Amino acid sequence: MTVVLRIATWNVNSLAARMERLEEWLRYAEPDVLCLQETKMSDQAFPAARFADLGYQAVHHGNGRWNGVAILARSGVTDVARAFSGENPDTVAECRIIAATCQGVRIISVYAPNGRSVGSEHYEAKLQWLARLHDEIASTCDPRQPLAVCGDFNIAPDDRDVWDPLQFTGSTHVTEPERRALGRLLDWGLVDVLRSHYDTGGIFTWWDYRGGGFHRHHGMRIDLVLATRALAARSTFVLVDRNARKGPRPSDHAPMLVDIEEAPDAVSTELR
DNA sequence: ATGGTAGCGCTGCTA
Helix, strand or coil, X not given: CCEEEEEEEEECCCHHHHHHHHHHHHHXXXXXXEEEECCCCECCCCCHHHHHXXXXXXXXXXXXXXXXXXXXXXXXXXXXXXXXXXXXXXXXXXXXXXXXXXXXXXXXXEECCCCCCCCCHHHHHHHHHHXXXXXXXXXXXXXXXXXXXXXXXXXXXXXXXXXXXXXXXXXXXXXXXXXXXXXXXXXXXXXXXXHHHCCXXXXXXXXXXXXXXXXXXXXXXXXXXXXXXXXXXXXXXXXXXXXXXXXXXXXXXXXEEEEEECCHHHHHHHHC
């Protein structure tokens, strides 16, 4: 079986600050599709021409200082959708979702709100955003078709996904309403691809910059690739690239990548 | 011990 698609996702915590690291990473990780979050950039400043030089068609949805999401694809992209259906992408207050079709796979890059503190208006807005994400997927996608929803969900799916559950008592990212919101996406027909390969705890994608969090392995798994069942079944390899969290000026998130092998029907066609 | 660090951009907000 041949790998036909390498999908990656990375919250870069400012694309301008991370561009050098990102170019280095593209050269050695060689993703076919890369979803970015927290570009903290406007569409005008987005270096689409630079990405084209590197072999990727790139589309971006951002309005400046906060948030900002993008999709890069070697194959090119079609059917690009910025923002949720019914929103004017040029006037939305927060740019947290962009979708495109790449090599026949629908790709959605998401950056869920942080929520700040349980019970705050920001927490309620986070839950509403997650519900809207569910409705967007349910109304525009088909669980029988290849779809990958990739990004920073700002939710640790269960207690294996935080370094010490006791430390998170009463905190965002681990509450039942947040986990239920994620569960609704899975119930619709999505699979947490990393969990389809690994059961162990302590696989993290984010570590606080403060207090030596990375070196103490005080982290969380909040960056996810959710794929429809048939697509997830074609995943052969999942990796959180912790090396990208080391060295000069790292993001506080590590990139994650998923390799997809060719579809069974393509194989049978070949053998016929 | 409501700390600590990074990014943006210039004051304090966001994470």
